[in-house]
Amino acid sequence: IKIEKNFKNILSRQCHVEAKLQSISKVLPNVVVIRTEGEKFSNMIRHTNELAENVSAKVRQLDLARSRVYECQRRVNDILDLQLCSEGVAMALCNEDYEQGAAHVHRYLSMDQQLLERTAEDILMDHTNVSSSLITLQQAALQLRTVVTHKFDEAVKSEDLASVERFFKIFPLLGMHIEGLKKFCSYLCTKLQETAQKNLKAALEIKSNDKRASVIFSDTMTLLFEGIARIVEIHQPIIETYYGPGRLLMTISILQKECDRQVKKIIAEFMKHRCISKKVQIVNDYVRKPSSERADPKEFDLLLGEITIMHSRAELYIRFLKRRVKNDIEISVTNEAQYKDLINEFENMINNSDLAHGMQELLGAYLALERYFLEESVNKALGIDTLDQDQQTSSMVDDVFFIVQKCIRRSMSSWSIDGVCAVVNMACGILEGEFANRLRNRLRQGYPAGYLDLAQAYSALQTSIQHGRLQTSDTELARLMFLAYLNNTDVSIEYVETLCKSLSSEIDATFPNMQNKERGKIDSCLSGLKGVMSILRAVNDYGLEQLRVSAVKPRVTPWVDAFLSVDHHINEDDLLRYETEEPFVQTLIMNLEGLLQNFKGTLTTSNYDALIGLLTAEVTARLEKVVLKSTFNRAGGLILDKEIRSLASYLAAVTSWSVRDKFARLTQIATILSVEKIEELADYCGADAIAWRLTPAEVRRIASMRIDFRPEDVKRLKL
Structure with missing residues (x-):
């Protein structure tokens, strides 16, 4: 049964199989055609491949033939040129035409020596001629090198500049690039030495009353640097033309050695004639032991200026060299690593030079003398502090900041970032040390109690107050000096802030291409000035607190306490009278006006506004206390609300600061005491628009x- 089932299944697919066989029989002719076409295409590809290989072989043969022809032409040209050069160099030597002879030798040196020897071996009949030409040119090259070297030396001895430059241009034609540069630079160093010694001698012979006597050594050093810069500017084009680019670093390295020798001499004479070592020793001894010999800081003023000029000229000279060398290396070198190596080589040469060491020595002496000048000048300004009648500040503020600015700007003229940072740090140390302590100590003495009579104080003021000490009987004078020192602190904050901003812009202009490390140093120094501002603000706040304790609080307390003596249970008739007269608040405002008038002309605007802020805080705090000790009816609450508004309006009118925040609690207290019904308080306390300050x-x-509010109603109040 299973077999029959399978058989029937196969028979059922007969039609499908026959249809497939029929379709295959139709496709068979096409398969034959495809096979035939495929064989043709394969034969065509094989033929094309063979043809391409044949063409490539022909091309390779042509390239080989062309290269051989080129080599043959070059050999022929070299042989012809060799013979011409051999004949020409002999004639040039006879005629002493060294340029022409060097040109023939240069052509010979540019030939492939091994190729010439192979050519001589290949051409047996001309072997003797080629060999003799080679020998002739080799001997001529040696002879020319000797002659040109000798002629160059003779030109140097006879100081024949035209001949020196003539033979200098011949050296590279003979393959003597390094020798030529060394000899020419040695000649330039000789001329540089003569000029520098002449200038130094003239500087030492200058009279003390000459107008350039105070900067004669900086002038001498400037002439040296200008001479080297002039040499580079004049001869760099010649070197690039005849020796090729990339030779300036070697040239400057040789010139720099002579520069180092001359700089050492100039600095040695400067140290000797200006007695730098002795002055630095005196300063150091005085710092260690103040009782030792003391130098007048004025004597250092011109000297410090000369040192900064010398340092700035050296920095300008180094920048010039770096710019020229960098441009020369960029033209001659394409490899980035090699470029960096050459730049590092130049920087190492400069950093290790005697010029750099000498400038470091000068900078060290400058900083020691500048510190002494700054400290002693500031101490002197503090010691001769005076207060003029028409001034809000004493003389010490302008004097001290004039000295500080002078020293910092002088350090900037040296073009040394380290020098600038050191002097700025010195200034910060003095301002937050001696200067701030003087202000703090004077303010610590406090503001003398008693009522003011500043006109009397001015008439009693002497022309100077030594060391800030006053006689105990000079009460009015003590008040005046306290206010002056409070103003000193405020003005000093403004001066430091201005100095910080101006220094930032000036430093950016003086040092336009600072590295990240140098920028970090400058930012650190400027942050020191911001630290000085913080210290001075703390001193100013301390002085204002002293003024509050001595002059504000003792007067405000009895004035405000008078509120307790006023009856706040007011009937309708009293309400009308209070609305027109306001006896308490009018008296308080009159007293406050009298107090402020005593300070208005003597305090700076900032301090005056701060004083009003302190006065407002004191009045509101005291008034809140006395209000909480009183009881009111609604009319009394209305009067209180009006009085508080009048007081707030007055204080807001006399200052540029806002006093609304200080009156917030009092205003809300008056609002509570003036409501008609106690239920209204829930609306006030729950109002989102009001920043309620009361719990x-x-x-x-x-x-x-x-x-008039019942206690049980107050307790039931939902807040």
Whole structure:
């Protein structure tokens, strides 16, 4: 049964199989065609491949033939040129035409020596001629090198500049690039030495009353640097033309050695004639032992200026060299690693030169003398501090900051970032040390109690106050000096802020291409000035607090306490009278006006506004206390609200600062005491638009001060 089933299944597929066989029979002719076409295409590809290989072989043969022809032409040209050069160099030597002879030798040196020897071996019949030409040119090259070297030396001895330059241009034609540069640079160094010694001798012979006597050594050093710069500018084009680019680094290296020798001589004479070592020793001894010999800082003023000029000229000279060398290397070198190596070589040469060491020595002496000049000048300014009648500050502020600015700007003229940072740090140390301590110590003495009479104080003021010490009987004078020193602190903050901003822009202009490390140094120094501002602000706040304790609080307390003597249970008739007269607040405002008038002309604007802020805080705090000790009816609350508004309006009018925040609690207290119904308080306390400063407990306490509110209603109040 299973077999029959399979058989039937196969028979059922008969039609399908026959259809497939029929379709295959139709495709068979096409398969034959495809096979035939495929064989043709394969034969065509094989033929094309063979043809391409044949063409490539022909091309290779042509390239080989062309290269051989080129080599043959070059050999022929070299042989012809060799013979011409051999004949020409002999004639040039006879005629002493060294340029022409050097040109023939240069052509010979540019030939492939091994190729010439192979050519001589290949051409047996001309072997003797080629060999003799080679020998002739080799001997001529040696002879020319000897002659040109000798002629160059003779030209140097006879100081024949035209001949020196003539033979200098011949050296590279003979393959003597390094020798030529060394000899020419040695000649330039000789001329440089003669000029430098002449200038130094003239500097030593200058009279002391000459107008350039104070900067004669900086002038001498400037002439040296200008001479080297002139040499580079004049001869760099010649070197690039005849020796090729990339030779300037070697040239400057040789010139720099002579520069180092001359700089050492100039610095040695400068140290000797200006007695630098002795002055630095005196300064160091005085710093270690103040009782030792003391030098007048004025004597260092011109000297410090000369040192900064010398240092700035050296820095300018180094920048010039670096710019020229960098441009020369960029033209001659394409490899980035080699470029960096050459730049590092130049920088190492400069950093290890006697010029750099000499400038470091000068900078060290400068910083020692500048520190002494700065400290002693500031101490002197503090010691001769005076206060003029028409001035809000004493003389020490302008004097000290004039000295500080002078020293910092002088350090900037040296073009030394390290020097600038050192002097700025010195200035910060003095301002936050001696200067701030003087201000703090004077303010620590406090503001003398008693009522003011500044006109009397001015008439009693002497022309100077030594060391800030006053006689105990000079009360008015003590008040005046306290206010002056408070103003000194405020003005000093402004001066430091201005100095910080101006220094930042000036440093950026003086040092336009600072590295990240150098920028970090400058930012650190400027942050030191910001630290000085913080210290001075703390001193100013301390002085204002002293003024509050001595002059504000003792007067404000009795004036505000007078509120307790006023009856706040007011009937309708009293309400009308209070609205027109306002006796308490008018008296308080009059007293405050009298107090402020005493300070208005003597305090700076900033200090005056700060004083009003302190006065406002003191008045509001004291008034809140006395209000909480009183009881009110609604009319009394309305009067209180009006009085507080009048007081706030007055204080807001006399200052540029906002006093609204300081009156917030008082205003809300007056609002609570002036409501008609206690239920209104829930609306006030819950209002989103009002920044309520009072706690619910305080609101209930204040509401209980209304005699017309029942205690049980106050307790039931939902806040």
